[in-house]
Amino acid sequence: MTRQPYPPARRDDVVDDLHGTPVPDPYRWLEDPDDPATKEWLSAQETLFTAGTAALPGRERFRARVAELLKSGSVGAPVWRGERRMFMRRTPEQEHAVLYTVDPGGAERALLDPMALDPTGLTTLDAWQPDKEGRLLAYQVSVGGDEESSLYLMDIATGVRIEGPIDRCRYSPVAWLPGGEAFYYVRRLPATEVPEGEEQFHRRVYLHRVGTSTEDDVMIFGDGMEKTNYYGVSVSRDGRWLQISASRGTAPRNDLWIADLEAASPEAPELIVVQEGVDAQTALNFGRDGLLYVFTDRDAPRARVCVTDPATPQAEHWRDLIPQDPEAVLSDFAILDDLDRPVMLVGWTRHAISEISVHDLRTGERVGAVPTPGLGTIGGITERPEGGYEAWFGYTDNTTPPTIQRYDARTGETTLWAASPGAVEVPDVTTEQVVYRSADGAEVHMLVISPPGAEGPRPTILYGYGGFGISMTPGYSASILAWVEAGGAYAIAQLRGGGEQGEEWHRAGMLAHKQNVFDDLHAAAEHLIAAGVTTADRLAISGGSNGGLLVGAALTQRPDLYAAVVCSAPLLDMVRYELFGLGATWNVEYGTAGDPEEFAWLWSYSPYHHVKEGVSYPATLFTVFQSDTRVHPLHAWKMCAALQHAQGADRPILLRNEAEAGHGARAVSKTIELAADQLAFLAHHTGLLR
Numbered sequence: 001m002t003r004q005p006y007p008p009a010r011r012d013d014v015v016d017d018l019h020g021t022p023v024p025d026p027y028r029w030l031e032d033p034d035d036p037a038t039k040e041w042l043s044a045q046e047t048l049f050t051a052g053t054a055a056l057p058g059r060e061r062f063r064a065r066v067a068e069l070l071k072s073g074s075v076g077a078p079v080w081r082g083e084r085r086m087f088m089r090r091t092p093e094q095e096h097a098v099l100y101t102v103d104p105g106g107a108e109r110a111l112l113d114p115m116a117l118d119p120t121g122l123t124t125l126d127a128w129q130p131d132k133e134g135r136l137l138a139y140q141v142s143v144g145g146d147e148e149s150s151l152y153l154m155d156i157a158t159g160v161r162i163e164g165p166i167d168r169c170r171y172s173p174v175a176w177l178p179g180g181e182a183f184y185y186v187r188r189l190p191a192t193e194v195p196e197g198e199e200q201f202h203r204r205v206y207l208h209r210v211g212t213s214t215e216d217d218v219m220i221f222g223d224g225m226e227k228t229n230y231y232g233v234s235v236s237r238d239g240r241w242l243q244i245s246a247s248r249g250t251a252p253r254n255d256l257w258i259a260d261l262e263a264a265s266p267e268a269p270e271l272i273v274v275q276e277g278v279d280a281q282t283a284l285n286f287g288r289d290g291l292l293y294v295f296t297d298r299d300a301p302r303a304r305v306c307v308t309d310p311a312t313p314q315a316e317h318w319r320d321l322i323p324q325d326p327e328a329v330l331s332d333f334a335i336l337d338d339l340d341r342p343v344m345l346v347g348w349t350r351h352a353i354s355e356i357s358v359h360d361l362r363t364g365e366r367v368g369a370v371p372t373p374g375l376g377t378i379g380g381i382t383e384r385p386e387g388g389y390e391a392w393f394g395y396t397d398n399t400t401p402p403t404i405q406r407y408d409a410r411t412g413e414t415t416l417w418a419a420s421p422g423a424v425e426v427p428d429v430t431t432e433q434v435v436y437r438s439a440d441g442a443e444v445h446m447l448v449i450s451p452p453g454a455e456g457p458r459p460t461i462l463y464g465y466g467g468f469g470i471s472m473t474p475g476y477s478a479s480i481l482a483w484v485e486a487g488g489a490y491a492i493a494q495l496r497g498g499g500e501q502g503e504e505w506h507r508a509g510m511l512a513h514k515q516n517v518f519d520d521l522h523a524a525a526e527h528l529i530a531a532g533v534t535t536a537d538r539l540a541i542s543g544g545s546n547g548g549l550l551v552g553a554a555l556t557q558r559p560d561l562y563a564a565v566v567c568s569a570p571l572l573d574m575v576r577y578e579l580f581g582l583g584a585t586w587n588v589e590y591g592t593a594g595d596p597e598e599f600a601w602l603w604s605y606s607p608y609h610h611v612k613e614g615v616s617y618p619a620t621l622f623t624v625f626q627s628d629t630r631v632h633p634l635h636a637w638k639m640c641a642a643l644q645h646a647q648g649a650d651r652p653i654l655l656r657n658e659a660e661a662g663h664g665a666r667a668v669s670k671t672i673e674l675a676a677d678q679l680a681f682l683a684h685h686t687g688l689l690r
Contacts, residue, residue, distance in 0.1 A: 006048070006644040006645075006653070007041055007044030007045055007048060007644075009027065009030075009041055009641040009644070009645065010029070010037075011026035011027070011645065012025075012026050012027075012028065012029060013026070014026060014028045016575075018575065018593060018599055018603075019596040019599050019600075021599070021603060023575055023603070023609065024609070025573075025575075025576075025638075026642075027637070027638040027641045027642060028638075030634055030637040030638050030641060031576075031580075031632075031634045031638070033626075033633075033634070038637070041637075041641075042637070042655075042657055045640070045654075045655040045657060046655075046657060048654065048655075049654045049655060049656050049657075052652055052654050053654070053656075053677055053680065053681060056680040056681065056683075056684050057680070057683075057684065057689045057690060058486070058679070058680050058683050058684070058688075058689035059676050059677070059680035060676075061486075061689075062482055062486075062675065062676045062679040062680055062683070063672060063673070063675075063676035065478075065482040065485065066478045066479060066482050066671075066672050066675045066676060066679075067672045068424060068425075069424055069426070069478035069481055069482060070478045070668055070671070070672065071092035071093075071422040071424055072092070072401035072420045072422045072423075072424045072476070072478075073089065073090045073091050073092050073094070073401070073420045073421040073422040074088070074089065074090045074097055074401065074402045074420050075087065075088070075089045075090075075402055075403070075404055075418045075419065075420050075421065076088035076089065076097070076394070076402075076404070077379060077380065077382050077392045077393065077394050077404050078382070078392055078404070078417075079130065079382070080382075080384045080385060081130050081131075081132065081133060081134025081385070082104070082133070082134055082386075083104035084101060084102065084103060084104055084130075084134040084156070085101070085102045086099060086100065086101045086102075086111070086128075086130060086134075086137075087099075087100055087102075087404075087418075088100070089418075089421065090421075090668075091421050091422065092421065092422035094115070094668070095114075095115055095121045095667040095668050095669060096113075096114040096115060096121070096124065096125065096665075096667060096668070097125070098110050098111075098112065098113045098114070099111045099112040099113075099125060099128060099139075101156060109159075111137070111154070111156065111159060112125055112128070112137075112139060112154075114141070117141065118143070121667035121669070121670075122143050122144045122145075122660055122667075123141055123142070123143050124141065124142055124143075124145075124664075124665040124666070125139065125140075125141055126140040126141060126142055126147065126149045126665070127139065127140045127149065127172075127174075128140070129173075129174040129176065130156065130176075131176040131179075131180035131183070132176050132177075132178050132179075132180070132237070132239065132385070133178075133179070133180055134156060135155070135156055135157065135180050136153055136154065136155060136156060136162075136176075136180045136210070137153065137154040137155075137156050138151060138152070138153055138174040138176075138183060138185075139151070139152055139154065140152075140169055140172065142170075144627045144660045144661070144662065145625055145627040145628065145660065145661040145662020145663065145664065145665075145666060146627045146629050146662055147170055147629055147630065147662055147663065147664055148167075148168075148170055148629065149169045149170050149171075149172065150164065150165035150166065150167050150169060151164055151165065151166040151167075151169040151172065151174070151185065152164030152165055152166075153210065162210075163210065163211075166185075166187065166208075166214055168187050168188040168189075168190070169185065169186070169187055169188075170188070170200075171186070171230065172185050172186040172187060173185065173186060173231075173232055173233050173234065175233045175234045175235040175242070176235065177235060177239055177261075177266060178238075178239035180210065181209060181210055182207060182208060182209045182210060182266060183207075183208055183210075184205060184206065184207055184208075184220065184233045184235065184242070184266075185205075185206055185208060185233070186203050186204070186205055186206070186230075186231045186233065187203065187204060187206055187217075188200070188201070188202055188203050188204075189202040189203075189204060194227075197579075198227060200581070200582055200629070201227040201228050201584065201585075202227050203222060203229060203230065203231055204219050204220075204221065204222035204223065204231075205219070205220045205221040205222050205231050205233050205244060206218060206219055206220060207220055207266055207267055218267045220244075220267075220269065221244050221246075221257075221271070222246070225246065226246075226248050227584075228248055228249040228584050228585045229246050229247065229248055229249075230246070230247050230249070230250075230585070231244060231245065231246055232244065232245040232246075232254075232283075233245075235261070236286035237286065237288065237385045237386075238286075238288075239261065240260060240261055240262050240286070241258055241259070241260060241261065241286045241310060242258060242259040242261055242266075242269050242271075243256070243257070243258050243283075243284050243286075244256070244257050244258075244259075244271065245257075245282075245283070247281075248588055249584070249585030249586060249587065249588045249589075250468055250585055250586055250588060250589055251588035251589075252281055252469055252503060252506060252507070252588075253278065253279050253280055253281055254275075254281050254282065255273075255275060255276045255277070255278075256273075256274040256275050256276075256282050256283075256284070257271040257272060257273055257274060258271070258272055258274055258284065258310070258313055259271045259272065260310075272313065273314070274313045274314060274315075275298070275314070275315060278298060278315075280296060280297055280298035280299075281296065281297050281298075281503075282294060282295065282296040282297075282298060283295045283296075284313070285333075285335075286310060287335060288335070288337060288386075288387050289337065289342075289361075290309075290310075291307050291308070291309065291310075292307065292308050292309060292310045292313055293305060293306070293307055293321070293333070293335070294306040294307065294308065294313075294318055295330075295332075295333065296318075297502070297503050298315060300323075300324035301324075301502040301503035301504040302324045302325055302326075302327075302328065302329045302330060302501075302502035302503075303324065303329060303330035303331075303502070303503075304320060304321075304322055304323050304324045304330060305320075305321045305322035305330065305333055305344070305346070305364075306318035306319055306320055306321055307319050307321045320364070321344070321359075321364040322344070322346055322359060322364050323364075325348065327350060328348040328349065328350040328355070329348060329349050329350075329471075329499065329500070329501065329502045330346060330347070330348055331347040331348060331349055331354075332346075332347040332380055332381055333345060333346045333347065333381065334381040334382065334383045334391050335361060335383065335387075336383060336387075336388060336389055336390070336391060336409045337361065337387045337388075338387050338388045338389045339389050339409055339410065341360060341361075341367075342360075342361040342362070343358050343359060343360060343361055343367065343409055344358075344359045344360075344361050344364075345357075345358055345359075345370060345381050345391055345407070345409075346358075346359060347378055347380075347381055347393075349471060349473065349500065351433065351445050351494070351500065351501075352377075352445065352447075352471050352472060352473045352474070352494055352500045353375050353376070353377075353433075353473075353474070354372070354376065354377050354378035354473070355369065355370075355372065355378075356369065356370035356372065356378060356381065356393070356407075357369050357370070358370060358409070368412060370407050370414060371407075371412075371413065371414040372395060372405070372414065373395050373397075373400070373403070373405065373414075373416075374395075374397050374400065375397065375474070376395055376396055376397025376398075376400060376473075376474045376475070377395070377396055377397065377473040377474050377475050378393050378394065378395055379393055379394025379395070379396075379402075380393065380394070381393045389408060389409045389410050390406060390407065390408050390409065391406070391407045391409070392404055392405065392406055392407075392417060393405055393407070396474070396475045396476045397431075397474045397475070397476070398429060398431050398447075398449055398474050398475070398476065398477070398480065398481075399426045399427075399428075399429060399476070399481070400426075400476055401419070401420035401422070401424070401426075401476045402420050402476065403416060403417075403418065403419045403420065404416075404417045404418040404419075405417060426481060427451075427481055427484065427485040428451075428452050429449050429450065429451065429452065429481065429484050429485075430449070430450050430451070430452050430453075430454075431447055431448070431449050431474070432447070432448045432450070433445060433446070433447055433448075434446050434447075434448055434527070434531075436523055436524060436527035437523065438496075438516070438519050438520045438523040439519040439522070439523060440516070440519070442496065442508075442516070442520070444493060444494060444495065444496070444520050444523065444524065445493075445494045445500065446491055446492065446493045446494060446524055446527070447472075447474065447491065447492045447494075448489060448490075448491045448528070448533065449480060449484055449489065449490045449491070449492075450484060450489045450490075450533075451484055451485070451487060451489075454487075454489065456532065457532055457533065457534050457535045457538060458487060458488055458489055458533070458534060458538065458688075459487070459488040459489070459534065459538045459539075459540070459682075459683065459686035459687055459688035460488060460489040460490070460491060460528060460533055460534035460538060460539050460540070460686070461483060461488065461489075461490050461491070461540045461541070461542050461682060461686075462491045462493065462521070462524055462525055462528065462539060462540070462541045462542070463490065463491065463492050463493070463541070463542050463543060463547070464492070464493045464495045464517075464520075464521050464524070464541075464543055464547060464550055464551075465495065465497070465498060465543065465545075465546060465547040465550065466493075466495030466496060466497035466498055466509050466517035466520065466521070466546070466547070466550055467497040467498070467509065467510070467517070467546035467547075467549075467550075467589060468497070468506075468546060468589060469497075469498065469499035469503065469506040470498055470499060470546075471494070471498050471499040471500045472492050472493070472494050472495075472498060472500065473500075478675065479675045479678070479679060482675075482679060483679055483682075483683075483688075486683065486688055486689065487688060488683070488686070488688050489528075489533055489534065491524065491528055491533070493520060493521060493524040495509060495517050495520040495521060495524075495550075496508040496509030496513070496516045496517055496520055497509025497510055497514070497516070497517045497546075510589050510590070511589070511590065511591050511598070511601065512591075512601050514590065514601060514605060515604065515605060517550060518550065518553045518554055518557060518605065521541070521550060521551075521554050522554065522557070522558050522561060525539055525541070525558075525561050525562065526561070536560065536561055536562070536563065537563050537686075537687070538563060538686045538687055538688075539561070539562055539563055539686065540562065540563060540564040540565065540566070540618075540682040540685065540686050541554055541555070541562050541564075541565050541566075542565070542566040542568075542678070542682070543566075543567065543568070543570075544567075544568035544569050544570070544623075545568070545569050545570070545571070545630070545631055545663065546571065547568075547570075548567045548568050548569055548570020548571060548572070548631075548635075548636075549570055549571040549572065549574070549607070551565050551566070551567050551570075552567055552570050552571075552572045552607035552608075552639060553605050553607050553610075555567075555607070555617060555618055555620060556607050556610040556611060556612075557605070557610070559615055559616060559617045559618060560616075562618045563618055563619065563685055563686050564618050564619040564620070564621075564651075564681065564682050564685035564686055565618045565619070565620040565621070566620075566621050566623065566678045566681065566682060567620060567621070567622050567623070567636065567639075568622075568623040568624070568678075569623070569624055569625060569628055569630075569631050569633075569636075569663055570607075570622070570624075570631065570635050570636055570639070571583075571586075571631055571635055572606070572607045572608045572635040572636065572638065572639040573606060573608040573609075573634075573635055573638055573639075574590065574593075574602040574603075574605070574606035574607075574608075574609075575593050575599070575602060575603065575606055575609065576593070577590070577635070578592060578593065580632040580634065581628070581629055581630050581631050581632045582629070582630050582631075583631075590602065607639060608635070608638055608639050608642060611639070611642040611643055611646050612646060613645070613646045613648070614646065614648040615646060615647075615648050616647075616648045616649035616651070617643055617646070617647050617648070617649065617651065617653070618651060618685075619651040619652050619653075619681070619685040620640075620643060620651075620652075620653050620654070621654050621655075621656060621677070621678065621681045621682075622636040622639065622640050622653075622654070622655045622656065623636075623656040623658070623674060623677070623678065624636040624637070624655070624656070624657055624658070625658050625661040625662050625663065626657060626658060626659045626660065626661065627659070627660055627661060627662040628661075628662045628663045629662065629663070630662075630663040630664075631663060633657065636655065637655070637657075640653060640654075640655045651685070654681070656674075656677060658670070658674070
């Protein structure tokens with residue numbers, strides 16, 4: 001075996017002492033993107049990547065096929081305001097989805113087109129919220145993938161921007177008061193008012209009155225609270241009730257308050273505690289019937305719906321309406337009340353497959369089920385704010401581009417309301433759900449997508465996430481379909497740390513239990529090999545963000561088990577992750593290196609610190625994004641340098657460092673190029689295409 005000639009990267013003698021443990025960090029200099037040495041190294045890595053991938057067989061084939069499959073476009077569920085409805089749609093040739101409105105007379109028009117705002121395609125529409133009357137629109141945009149949303153107001157009838165920008169509104173909800181004269185929102189404090197390095201934190205809830213300066217906005221909530229808190233805010237349909245929630249970072253728990261806006265001015269709401277200091281997540285829905293509907297996993301890790309009077313919102317007054325199911329996870333609900341017998345539609349996932357049941361609104365008795373198009377994923381269930389007998393929900397599966405379905409509670413029928421606008425030829429695939437056992441005996445589910453009639457071992461991509469209670473559910477994916485059409489198999493493991501089996505499943509893969517997630521992935525790989533789906537020299541793993549941490553840990557723990565790895569926007573230095581991006585908001589998921597016990601958890605698996613010289617590591621491609629403000633690309637930079645130094649086999653370690661792109665939404669053309677590079681790399685190193 002001959003070593004790949006890699007760009008030189010100096011190894012500094014940097015060693016920290018943490019709780020008595022020496023922690024080496026030879027590539028700390030790569031944490032500074034403005035250091036000339038870092039820039040020189042990144043430039044050399046770009047040259048290496050280009051040379052290493054330009055001639056990969058199949059790249060143009062994958063590029064063309066992914067582009068063709070993405071011509072399906074997409075469509076979103078309608079948001080109703082009286083007779084006006086608004087929705088997102090992307091046609092086959094569009095780079096971004098466009099926000100449309102259908103006016104009361106029935107005329108459809110584009111309201112917000114990101115490409116019209118910025119023909120370069122770098123501007124994304126991050127969020128939007130019409131007022132309760134459908135006259136004004138609050139919307140948020142960011143540029144270059146940095147997710148630093150600025151908030152604007154638009155007159156919907158004319159399409160004219162009337163206010164903005166209001167900066168520092170990243171991840172801000174908007175809660176309108178009736179009449180469209182004011183709204184609550186969340187904004188970070190100015191950088192001049194917070195300690196250096198904490199500019200991404202210190203959020204507050206404000207009230208803004210339309211037509212006034214933001215300097216006059218009234219701070220409603222958040223002063224003196226935890227710096228990493230995220231806040232939710234909403235106002236009931238009738239405008240009477242304000243709801244504010246607070247969670248420390250991404251913690252699976254929240255504090256919750258409500259205020260009666262008829263009893264005090266919107267500038268000085270008298271907040272009443274619903275829950276505080278409780279290890280549970282709860283959200284409220286103020287019904288049109290005057291009752292308060294409670295969605296909670298308190299004493300119910302698979303979630304339940306309770307009901308009470310808004311005057312007594314605390315847990316001791318809750319009455320179970322939809323109790324916890326022993327197997328399915330309750331995901332959302334909607335109320336249809338323009339019926340002789342009002343009903344509640346309840347969304348569930350059962351081993352990540354969606355279903356909707358129908359219940360009597362008064363008793364909770366199950367009275368039926370909503371027909372769905374297949375075994376797939378259902379999006380949020382929505383109804384008209386003023387009530388009615390119909391509901392809308394999104395649907396997709398492995399071969400079905402997004403559709404919007406309409407359910408009529410009078411007839412019990414579901415009909416297609418809107419399909420993705422592009423006609424594409426989708427390949428035939430076979431999807432099988434399998435169950436395997438992890439190292440400790442836990443049962444884990446996995447979806448395996450293969451060409452019809454495929455027999456014998458074949459190149460396979462194993463994908464996982466395993467964190468933050470996020471579920472891996474079936475969905476239309478151009479990359480998956482292109483890979484399977486080319487003859488490979490694609491497996492999606494529902495690892496602990498996700499939400500597929502409820503909050504207990506999530507917690508079994510976080511903090512001290514994080515190793516369970518990696519064990520679940522290794523066991524998935526071993527199952528695929530034992531079942532004859534693939535072999536170790538034809539098995540690749542892929543993951544991004546927390547999933548990048550997953551595959552980074554996997555390649556250092558079991559390098560013998562995987563032939564190739566795509567590691568995208570990853571967390572890899574788990575000793576210093578809190579110091580960059582939004583890392584400090586995730587210590588409730590991973591732990592903090594500042595605590596001796598929690599440091600031990602992180603140190604036990606931190607991928608960057610487990611790279612060992614002379615080991616035969618899989619072929620590895622790191623894909624990162626220069627404008628990523630969630631997970632700094634320095635994680636991949638440092639890990640790439642470490643692996644290039646240590647690699648004991650003639651398998652490449654490459655870095656794809658993309659400018660003007662971030663962690664989240666991006667133009668379709670950028671998605672296509674990224675997918676083509678990733679698929680071609682994995683196809684070459686698993687033998688799908690030589």
